[in-house]
Amino acid sequence: MSGQDNTAIPETSASSAQNKSNGNGICFIAEHKDGKLEDSSLLLAAEARSIADNLDEDVAALIIGHGIRDLAQGFRPYGVDKAFVFEDKLLETYSPEFYVDVMSQLIGPNKPSVILFATSPLSNDLAPRLAARLKVGLVSRYTQMEKDSEGKLLVHRHIHGGKARVTLTPLKKPMIASVDPQMLTLQKAREAKDTQIIEPPIRLSPRLSTTRVTDFIKADPCAVCVSEAEVVIGVGKGLGCAENLNAVDELARIIGGSIGGSRRATDEHWIVDERRIGLTGKTITPTLYLVCGISGAFHHTLSIKGSKLILSINTDKNAPITKMADLAIVGDMHAIIPELTRQLREIMKPTT
Amino acid sequence: MRIGVCVKQILDPTIVKFNIVTGQLDNVRYIMDPVDEVAVSEAIKQRDKHGGEVVAISLGPSKAEEVLKTCLKMGADEAIHLCDESFNTLDSYSTSIVIARFLSKNRYDLILCGKESTDEGNGFLGAGIAEELNLPLVTSTTRIDVFTDTNSATVRRRVKGGDREVVETSLPAVFTVDSVLSSPLYPPLRTILAGLKKSITILDAQALGIDLASIEPALASLGISQPKPRLKKTATMDSSLSAQERMKLLMSGGVQQKKSSAIEKPPREAAAEIIQFLIDNRIIVRQ
Ligand SMILES: Cc1cc2nc3c(=O)[nH]c(=O)nc-3n(C[C@H](O)[C@H](O)[C@H](O)COP(=O)(O)OP(=O)(O)OC[C@H]3O[C@@H](n4cnc5c(N)ncnc54)[C@H](O)[C@@H]3O)c2cc1C
Ligand SMILES: Nc1ncnc2c1ncn2[C@@H]1O[C@H](COP(=O)(O)O)[C@@H](O)[C@H]1O
Secondary structure, X not given: OOXXXXXXXXXXXXXXXXXXXXXXXXXXXXXXXXXEEOHHHHHHHHHHXXXXXXXXXXXXXXXXXXXXHHHHHHHHHHOOOXXXXXXXXXXXXXXXXXXXXXXXXXXXXXXXXXXXEEOOHHHHHHHHHHHHHHOOOEEOOEEEEEEOOOOOEEEXXXXXXHOEEEEXXXXXXXXXXXXXXXXXXXXOOOOOOOOEEEOOOOOOOHHHOOEEEEEEEOOOOOOOOOOOOOEEEEEOHXXXXXXXXXXXXXXHHHHOOEEEEOHHXXXXXXXXXXXXXXXXXXXXXXXXXXXXXXXXXXXHHOOOOOOOEEEEEEOOOOOHHXXXXXXXXXXXXXXXXXXXXXHXXXXXXXXX | OEEEEEOOEEEXXXXXXXXXXXXXXXXOOEEEOHHHHHHHHHHHHHHHHXXXXXXXXXXXXXXXXXXXXXXXXXOOOEEEEEOOHHHOOOOHHHHHHHHHHHHOOOOOOEEEEEOOOOOOXXXXXXHHHHHHHOOOEEEEEEEEEEEOOOOEEEEEEEOOOOOEEEEEEEOXXXXXXXXXXXXXXXXXXXXXXXXXXXXXXXXXXXXXXXXXXXXXXXXXXXXXXXXXXXXXXXXXXOOOOOHHHHHHHHHHOOOOXXXXXXXXXXXHHHHHHHHHHHHHOOXXXXX
């Protein structure tokens, strides 16, 4: 495949609805868990659709695994034209070698222009393997994909820790790209559309697998290092004294969070040094960072920027952390935290 | 045991700045990628345990020899600098092919590289090498136990939220390393001094027997620019809406630009507000 093929994306034509361009489509990899599509896959379907509209192409989903035949219907509201489905008992547990083999067979000789993944532990493992197998380029965590005035596909992503942005263009087809689902918003639902299901005949050779998963070690979400935790609860000077940690601990246990804190909290020995977050401590990238009694000094916030959601509880409405927070509660942590624990006990169970 | 470890020289991301006027990077300081430092430390620990040698490999301009010098001082046995004018603009796919060609000239029991470089973050190289050399690959490893008697290894890999998957593989194999794999190495003075005496082997395309024209690059870079600030989805919105309505609003991007606001309420209501936020964002589910 030469570079020319890619730049040959035609200008939008009136007949496009019937007769899509010869780009061979935008393909995306659907992730699922316990027989359900992951939310990130719905966001990705919508993203694929909007890129496809921009490039005047079709959208195809790739769904592989075991017990997944019905999942394609979940894409009905997102304008997904086709779903390539492959089921096999061998795929019940994740084996990257099988997955890559199936994906490259499903993609086949009719190469799409783009194959999209939503970033996740699974796709971080799979996307590079697929790119390597197809001998094509991988753009991880792109921030924007567009067509220039000549119809050339441009992909932007951050480099140097977000200090600069690089613009890339594929020279081979397909280009593999991953996007952080947190950056995506679900577009308006479209008219429901029947997704054509295609189940190509593929043979799996059990010998393909060169590695074998022998065990899974589940971490205790409260004990895990703050740098790996999905939920982090941060405490600072506002904690007041070591005894007050008990209430935070109770909350952490019910919500499945790992406790970390500011330098003030480690200096006071309320928490151990390994749990310090900031310039002289750990960098965190949780789904939720619940910040209690921390003002939000630069030395601290530098290391929390990768948090998907920040929720702060602080008595001072002018504390810098308030401006960074997705939800900022102005109030006394010592009153709110026990109340929060009490209400949580009544209504919920943790998802993880 | 022969261990190959890939190391990359990068710009220190904590100080580098994009200059809007010149369109270039300012405050440029070259360092060894921290994740590769972890890989080298692990390689040396494995060698010290099982014997053999550590070969550090870097592809880059002349300046990149600095990181190889560091590897030698850390205790690497050999340092290979893949350096050629024509390598300067290689994309990550072509880089993996060139490094794989070098590695194919010798038997390596273990090939280590970072799970993703700190500057570019492609996360590709390990997979590229494994595919080209047809070797097993395990990504994001957090612990490596090698069994030389059976030529195999048991490794742990990082998944979500601190969970680990345990994987068995035969050797030779390629492992990409997570930054928690190995603690920093403090080489004794005599190792450092010995490292200072070792020399770096420089190989260009010709010495490697590589015809770059035969490697088709996968991506072309069209240049760098100032990053656009990311839009952040925020979930602070009208609390009179039902959870479902909020969810819809959130999903539609309707509140994307809304600035977060501070909410001041008595504890009971404040806690309820927090719970609604946690539900809206699927941190917790109602029983
Ligand atoms: C070289 C250097 C490196 C540093 N490295 C780090 C680092 O790695 N990590 C780090 O965190 N800091 C670091 N610091 C320190 C940093 O500058 C701040 O001093 C520190 O983060 C402040 O901690 P804090 O927010 O807990 O305390 P404060 O700034 O004192 O803030 C306490 C906050 O708690 C609130 N509060 C008080 N009572 C309550 C209550 N009852 N309920 C709710 N809120 C309440 C207050 O309104 C205030 O906003 C470093 C400093 C230097 C100079
Ligand atoms: N030019 C290079 N020379 C040596 N190793 C490299 C080079 N580029 C990448 N690597 C290795 O591959 C890892 C992943 O890089 P990347 O695929 O660019 O994210 C890095 O952490 C290095 O270990």
